[in-house]
Amino acid sequence: MMRAPLRLVVLGLSLSSSWGNGHATTYRALLRAFAERGHAILFLERETPWYAEHRDLTEPDFCDLAFYRDLADLERFRERIASADAVIVGSYVPEGVAVGRRVRAWNRRVCAFYDIDTPVTLAKLEARDHAYLAPDLIEAYDLYLSFTGGPTLRRIEERYGSPAARRLYCSVDPDAYPALPRTARWDLSYLGTHSPDRQSTLTRLLLEPARRAPHLRFAVAGPQYPREIDWPRNVDRIEHVAPADHPAFYAASRYTLNITRADMIRAGYSPSVRLFEAAACGTPILTDRWEGLQTVLVPGREILPVDTAEDVLDLLEGQPEAARLRLAAAARARVLASHSAAQRAAELEAHLREAIDRRGNISARSMLGKTSASEVLRE
Template structure:
């Protein structure tokens, strides 16, 4: 297909601290660039990410920073000349950024929602932090981290001309299988979230209390001081992406915990799900609609709702059974859920949007599809 000039305005590419957006963008854009496309990533320069940057000069795109909406004006020509501009969820002043982009762009404009169920819940409450209902019909494509029935709802309720699933993924080269001595029986990696905490309590902290002879770890920032961590739970404030494979490799099992809004919507996999599976680490997950379309329960992933179910697996599963499940999950992810798969899907959806625009407005776009 024809080379595309893409401008992406996302929450962060430079820092993975306290967010899952950076690792998602890194894998996706690296794979997209490998398909021959030109990418400019524009990131709002904010102090909390500036102090925790773990990527400065990506070799697959240009990364540049703007200080505020006025400063974003420096990129007027880049936005206007792009074949496609993609605005991400949770971009600071995202509604104003979206209006700005829609006004300037001569190519198509897409919204990439890495937080779809959270976004829709916010819209229901009249909370237009980074997206408003009025912007959605003017985004040519609404890329969604959530698939299933939610896509139809975005089109029918909010007037999106094309809502398409664009799940998170994994870069297999960045998440290999490593041979490391096991340090934990069950681990979890994720930023603190009040709606995830009850599940973490039920599926990791309570099992740790019931099995003091086993070892556990919780990695991620922003956990409040008042949590009663058992002595056999190791707390790690932050694990940079480059260290994720070793973290998973040191875990006999790892836990996947889903936010409440995403459980209600279903079809909302976490990037950690794909990362851990790519590393061959068996996953224990909470339960939500659509997980069976990604990994087969009982064969490629373990589902649990009670602490005793977790303790039983940790205490009784033999090593060969554990390894076999991790291997099956890895093969499934590499066959269907890599960044290369997502980049190909995004490329196809962008070209389809370009064709639609050309049909509606002949000669409006210069790109040949």
């Protein structure tokens, strides 16, 4: 039996600006595909100067986008939040704990937390840092959607009391990330915002190979890199590549590099959205190692793990072109089959409907437990 479309409200870090964050492209791919399934979406974004200055999506055609100034201003959207079939609050939302508590108080249907930074979030909780999530809220949310799969899901349920922790990896929109005609400009590229815990890996797997092989070309794209970094002369520095230009960036790369944050390596099962985007664009990927990688892309056949500068240079200079193309084709086929936005949106709908049904069953059992009609009417 066909079920009615859902009315969904999402409060996330940003949809309007991809500058310096991976949330925007994740939300765009997922929510566009979710809307294509017939659902109605309102995305609420906190007005912040940083993202306001760097907006690259102001009028999405797949959802309503609105901005609120602060907690008091969020009151304007109380009715929409209260009447939604489901509300999702994302990680790194400013004053996320207060936002989550208001959402839970206003909406008595299904409230979910979407953690695009699960290992970082759990590390913060261990340090009693409740910037955007607190332990009591994990219990209050009907659903915990996690960017990290594997054993972490059990930890969220058993240690923090989540009623349901479910994996929801990032994904890629194949229409937005096509495989373009290729003219190689760089032998190896990296696309990502600077992060101190990734810098040593970037140095080992890209900057050091660049120093040893001045005849090869490299690129590092992304904001917030410190001025004091000593960039080799054969490394092109690009401050920002807008999402619309990602396919062209990958098409200009013979290989691209995936680097995982330290917290996500420790947790495992935390694939980056850049990994799926590069694969969809048909660019072979070199990656650092983390547990669960083989469940996403098969090492040696769909992705190439590397540990040292020597590993990188051996591949850049020694891998036959036919093998490089086979690797790219295999990764692209796997990602389009298993990690497209359409598939992820179907997973999201299934998780939300499961939570809606579970909450309905709990309410029904509660009603059956009442001793009189007057008790039911007082609810």
